[in-house]
Amino acid sequence: MASGLFALLDDIAGIAKVAAASVDDVVAQATKAGTKAAGIVIDDAAVTPRYAVGFAASRELPIIWKIALGSLKNKLLFLLPGALILALVAPWLITPLLMMGGVYLCYEGAEKIVEQVVPHAAATPAEAGKAALDPKLLEEQKIAGAIKTDFILSAEIMAITLSTVSTASFQMQAIVLAVVGIGITALVYGAVALIVKADDVGLALAQRRFAPVRWFGRALVVGMPHFLTALGAVGTAAMLWVGGGIIIHGLEEFGLTMLGHASHDIDAAAGRWLPLGGIVEWLAGAAFSAIFGLVVGGVAIVVMHYAVEPVLKRVRGA
Numbered sequence: 662m663a664s665g666l667f668a669l670l671d672d673i674a675g676i677a678k679v680a681a682a683s684v685d686d687v688v689a690q691a692t693k694a695g696t697k698a699a700g701i702v703i704d705d706a707a708v709t710p711r712y713a714v715g716f717a718a719s720r721e722l723p724i725i726w727k728i729a730l731g732s733l734k735n736k737l738l739f740l741l742p743g744a745l746i747l748a749l750v751a752p753w754l755i756t757p758l759l760m761m762g763g764v765y766l767c768y769e770g771a772e773k774i775v776e777q778v779v780p781h782a783a784a785t786p787a788e789a790g791k792a793a794l795d796p797k798l799l800e801e802q803k804i805a806g807a808i809k810t811d812f813i814l815s816a817e818i819m820a821i822t823l824s825t826v827s828t829a830s831f832q833m834q835a836i837v838l839a840v841v842g843i844g845i846t847a848l849v850y851g852a853v854a855l856i857v858k859a860d861d862v863g864l865a866l867a868q869r870r871f872a873p874v875r876w877f878g879r880a881l882v883v884g885m886p887h888f889l890t891a892l893g894a895v896g897t898a899a900m901l902w903v904g905g906g907i908i909i910h911g912l913e914e915f916g917l918t919m920l921g922h923a924s925h926d927i928d929a930a931a932g933r934w935l936p937l938g939g940i941v942e943w944l945a946g947a948a949f950s951a952i953f954g955l956v957v958g959g960v961a962i963v964v965m966h967y968a969v970e971p972v973l974k975r976v977r978g979a
Contacts, residue, residue, distance in 0.1 A: 709807060709853045710889060716800065721857045724804060729850035731808035732815060736842035739812075740819045745835055748823060755824055760911035762817040763954075764961055766904030771958025773897045818845060821907075856892075860885045902947045905954025924949045 709728065716724060747754060822841045826834050863881025866874050913921040927949055932942035 709811075709849065710856050710892075716796070718858075718861055720800065722854060724800060725850055725854050725857060727804050728807045728811065729846060731804070732811045732850065733843065733846050735808065735812045735815045736819060736846065737839065740816055741835070741838045741842060744819050744823045744838055745831070748827065748834060749831070752827065755820065755827065756911050756914050759817070759820050759824060760908050762813070762820060763904040763907030763911065764957060765813060766817065766900045767908070767954040767958035768961040768965065769958075770897050770900035770904060771955055771962055773893075773900075774955070775962065815842070818842075856885075856889070859888075898951055901951040901954035901958065903950075903954075905950035905952070905957065906947075908957060909950060909953060920953065 709725070747758075819838060819842065822838055823834065826837050829837070860882055863878045863885065866878025867882060869875050869878065909920045909924060912918075924946055928942045928946045931945035932939065935941040
């Protein structure tokens, strides 16, 4: 009887070890995938706060919550099953789809830079009046626009995650995709909520009697607009860096290694000749990818505005 009990305990211990190893593997794979998608995560966190700007303070968190739920729905109900089906049916499509997403990121990054140089036309008085008269409609439009943008960024995150675990089992792929989807959504929109409410927190702290707390509150209120501007710049750079890097790595998989070799040579030279070699080497590689991404984005803007949009207008007119 005792020996049977000890055998059962040994089996339970063995199962527990296997389960623990599986959990460690999931965490390791999810962390690796999340790290590779870091640039898109930064951009997502940089883009989303603007969708809550201009509304009453009481509506900011509900708006962020609705966008977060939409993002989670994008990842778990649409993109995760789609990614798993893609991995089973046509795994060879993963790299081309990643590269298409990379082109989109470069296009968006270049568009943001062009917008800073040549601002787009402002809304017409009629459009502005309609928004002012119907704030609920404006809120719904903002949320819908944010979820649409999130879908593109989420698709890229899930595709990067899938490419990271492409050799894992089907179950492992599904678990890692789910963990990354939920984890990144919580991280991004938790950070966005903190950013959006930081000025309100600063305003409350600025009214305290204790001088250091009051100074910190004032610093938050004064500093948040500058922080959001800097965050937007970092997000734009991240889009170009990630998009350009994805395209370069994709070209290498198709045997076109010239850009990859050039990036590696520049990285190595920067690491040899400048202090803090490892950090400088990484920055040089990111800068090379960002510059290439800016070129790709510029080409994409020209193609979109002078080839794709005229065709779409003719089709809609017909």
